Amino acid sequence: MPQQAPIPITKASGEQELFDPQKLARSLRKAGAQEALVERIVADTMAQLYPGMPTKKIYQQAFAQLRKATKPSAARYKLKQALMELGPSGFPFERLVGALLQVQGYQVLVGQLMQGRCVQHEVDVVAEQEGVQLLVECKYHNHQGRVSDVKVPLYIKARFDDIRHRWEDEHKGELQNGNHLFERTHKGAIFTNTRFTGDAQQYGSCSGLLLVSWDYPQQGSLRELIDTSRLYPLTSLTSLSRAEEQRLLEQGLVLCRELIGQEEALLAAGVKSQRLKGVQEEIAQLCG
Amino acid sequence: MPQQAPIPITKASGEQELFDPQKLARSLRKAGAQEALVERIVADTMAQLYPGMPTKKIYQQAFAQLRKATKPSAARYKLKQALMELGPSGFPFERLVGALLQVQGYQVLVGQLMQGRCVQHEVDVVAEQEGVQLLVECKYHNHQGRVSDVKVPLYIKARFDDIRHRWEDEHKGELQNGNHLFERTHKGAIFTNTRFTGDAQQYGSCSGLLLVSWDYPQQGSLRELIDTSRLYPLTSLTSLSRAEEQRLLEQGLVLCRELIGQEEALLAAGVKSQRLKGVQEEIAQLCG
Structure with a gap:
């Protein structure tokens, strides 16, 4: 070199x-x-x-x-950039995070209202698997400079404590009787497409929150989760224009693999029939 | 009428x-x-x-x-407006909140770094009195439209839990031995010059935080605390110009009563000697 x-x-x-x-x-x-x-x-x-x-x-x-x-x-x-192009709303990113948890065996619900002991909260993704309930907040930014500071895991921790307290209040009797059917582990998680400050990471790991950012943690970062599962967002495709991508997102499509066999959606998004074969080939190569 | x-x-x-x-x-x-x-x-x-x-x-x-x-x-x-004029930085408002707690018998420190179990936090005002430690976050806004939503008391709750956990970790032995010298109540508080959302108030009172805003709670609101103690900010004075007020704030003066006998500070802020007597009279009337 x-x-x-x-x-x-x-x-x-x-x-x-x-x-x-x-x-x-x-x-x-x-x-x-x-x-x-x-x-x-x-x-x-x-x-x-x-x-x-x-x-x-x-x-x-x-x-x-x-x-x-x-x-x-x-x-x-261009995956990092592709994630930025999922905006301006945070919803496609929530869908992507939901899909990443689904392939890991979780049952997933997006955009749930949950009652806490004190107030009601909107939880972006609720993921359940074998007695573990993961309550996920998604922090989507469409500028690379935007990072999540320590206030984000702090308020998420208090929110999840509030939801957990409510659940424990409701199941007090069963829990005291040692009824294991009612045992459940609640875990808070935050997924972001940019970064956390060092303080935020320190507070997250110390307080038991699962923090996932573009390149954190070393094992299981967002980049790695997407690469391993091949759950590329459709904005990763290089043969679609920005406007075509936006129109597909507006139709509620988020993942590249959701476009397999979706000729009509592609045509509706503005892909002319002479380009269709090229686009479909790239879809098959990237995520088939 | x-x-x-x-x-x-x-x-x-x-x-x-x-x-x-x-x-x-x-x-x-x-x-x-x-x-x-x-x-x-x-x-x-x-x-x-x-x-x-x-x-x-x-x-x-x-x-x-x-x-x-x-x-x-x-x-x-014009007190409400006077509080808005304490900006742009939040520091004069922190000083005012500190003074309001001081007249209630608290020993007060402003802008303290405190170690929590997980991370270090900057606490705007630490107020102590007979085994009670009040950890106060000040939310200063210079627009009336800005309110504090539920995320603010949520992150403050988690921050105070973190500081309290650290303190309990350190005093575990003494606390187990029933040494009452080491008993201490920690309480989180948030003071704002504007308002909280209904959700924020509900979460605050349910989770044991002390929330004080311009007109909340009904007994002991910021307006009432200032009126009762006559701790008016110097921006309440009607005989000073905006620029003169700003120059006094820059000198670290915040309260009207801090101007009593401070002829030199008034002159340095630009008050001409022929206006001095009028200004001093208003100071004596409002806060003497």
């Missing part, structure tokens, strides 16, 4: 960091690009680099090259 | 309500205006009323008349 003096670049948060060619190479490899292609893209990127260049722009240029070479790799590479 | 068809007016939140002359009269009486003056201001207000008139404008016009007639009454009347 070529050597040159480190150049400062600008992150989405506005912070500066030195450009790290290894980091770009790793993300390209992770997306499945072959080594020769990785080296070519990194070299081209470094040739175009200037001080203060936004990481977003670097990513866009690398992505454009990757896309020319291999579509499914590009779709995986 | 004159009779006419009810006219809809516009609240700061954007909601419409029917203008109620009795309400205006009550607030003028509360400010200490004599009955003849109250009737005159209400009559003049109704003559100028038009559908959709902002409550703020109604208040401003009534205040202008009141001010012409009697300065200390005007200062009390």
Whole structure:
């Protein structure tokens, strides 16, 4: 790989960091690009680099090259961006999180009102499996700079305590009689497509909340959960326009695999019949 | 009082309500205006009323008349606005809340870092009295439309639980041995200069938090605490300009009574010597 003096670049948060060619190479490899292609893209990127260049722009240029070479790799590479494109409402992200929990064996309900001991709460995703009830709050942001600070897990903890207290109040008799049918573990969880602050992560793990962000925890991050299950959002597809994607989201479709066999939905979203075969091929490659 | 068809007016939140002359009269009486003056201001207000008139404008016009007639009454009347003028930072409001607790016999510290079981927290006001520790969060808003929803008491509850757990961890031995020197009641509190939503109030009282807003609870609201203790913010004074008030706040002065005998601070804030006597008289009248 070529050597040159480190150049400062600008992150989405506005912070500066030195450009790290290894980091770009790793993300390209992770997306499945072959080594020769990785080296070519990194070299081209470094040739175009200037001080203060936004990481977003670097990513866009690398992505454009990757896309020319291999579509499914590009779709995986652009996953972070694809999640941003699920907005502006948080609902498609809630659906995605629900689907990720469903493939892990949970029974899932989205957008539930639940009574606590003190007040009623709206819970984005309620997931149940073998006596464990996961109460999930989804924090969707359509800007990379937006992170969730410690106040988010704090209020989620109090909310889940309130719901758990109500449930314990109601089942007091059965629990005292040792009726195991009524034993249940409640666990709070927060899924976000961006990041948590260090404080938020520390409070989350210490207080028993499950925190999942784009790249946290190391095992079981959002990126990993999506990659492993191949539950790519339809915004990952490279052969659809932004407007077509939006129209599919408005029809309530969220996942790439929900488009399999959905010719009519694709046509209704504006995909002309001469492009249909190409789009369907990409769907089959990415998530079939 | 004159009779006419009810006219809809516009609240700061954007909601419409029917203008109620009795309400205006009550607030003028509360400010200490004599009955003849109250009737005159209400009559003049109704003559100028038009559908959709902002409550703020109604208040401003009534205040202008009141001010012409009697300065200390005007200062009390404009207390709500005076609190808004404590901004833009929340620090003067924290100082005011600290002073309100101090006159109730609490020992007060402002802006403390406290270690919880999971993370460290910044607590706006820590107030202690006879084994009770009040941990206070101050929510200062400089727009009347901004209210605190249920998320605020939720995250404050979790924060105070975290601090209390840490304290209980540390004093476990003493507490088990029944050493009453180590018994302590922790109580979370939230003071705001605007309002809480109904949900927030319900969660607060159910979960044992002390919630104080402009007009809540009925006994011991912020308005009442200030009126009873005469701890008026210096922004209540009608003889100082906005700029002079700001310069005094920047010097760390917050309360009207802190200005007693502070000739130099007043001069440094831009009050010319020929106006000094008038300002000092108003200070003595309002908070001496």
